[in-house]
Amino acid sequence: MTTRTTFALPWRRTRAVERLTPGELPTRYLATVVRYTSARLGPGAEAEDVAAEVFAAAFASWKHCPTPAAEATDHDPVRAWLFGIARRKVVDALRRRQRHPESELSEAQTKIGAGxxxxxxxxxxxxxxxxxxxxxxxxxxxxxxxxxxxxxxxxxxxxxxxxxxxxxxxxxxxxxxxxxxxxxxxxxxxxxx
CATH class of the missing domain: 1.10.10.10 (Winged helix-like DNA-binding domain superfamily/Winged helix DNA-binding domain)
Structure with a gap:
């Protein structure tokens, strides 16, 4: 029986990736999630509430949180996972709006002019x-x-x-x-x- 010796080539080494803790999630991604919900729902309390729902859902399904990418790339699996949750929460919020329409101020009434x-x-x-x-x-x-x-x-x-x-x-x-x-x-x- 032959044994095979394996070794890591120095240029093939990747650094160990530590998983995020639940406490780090909002610190890293809150602004990004709020920007996304605000773009879909308009700025204000509703967008912030939906962002809070996103993080509550993320904490509830923490075992499904992916491991961050090992190297600096354009792909951030944790951000993509959060956006998937955010997309579903925004759809839920839009459905709630359709069921319970409220009188909203027009954009002209809420806009502060500059220029x-x-x-x-x-x-x-x-x-x-x-x-x-x-x-x-x-x-x-x-x-x-x-x-x-x-x-x-x-x-x-x-x-x-x-x-x-x-x-x-x-x-x-x-x-x-x-x-x-x-x-x-x-x-x-x-x-x-």
């Missing part, structure tokens, strides 16, 4: 047009765009959240950008400064 009224009006109009274009896209395309360009997640992380392969996420983003460009080109090409 000239003309620029604010143009910015508001362009933002409204962009929101209208994005509203015509299917939900999965809107979510992929939001995760890529607002949250700056990698294709791998978006794939984990949307339960798709990175290649499928790339195709989804390509279709979303093409559709948004086609639907918004008339307005945005006409109003360029």
């Amino acid at each position: 000239s009224p003309e620029l604010e009006l143009l910015g508001d109009e362009a933002l409204g047009q962009l929101k209208a274009v994005l509203a015509t896209l299917p939900e999965d395309q809107r979510e992929a765009l939001r995760l890529k360009y607002v949250e700056e997640l990698s294709l791998v992380e978006i794939g984990i959240i949307l339960r798709r392969s990175p290649a499928a996420v790339g195709q989804l983003l390509h279709r979303a950008r093409a559709a948004a460009r086609a639907k918004g080109s008339a307005y945005f090409e006409e109003t360029e400064l």
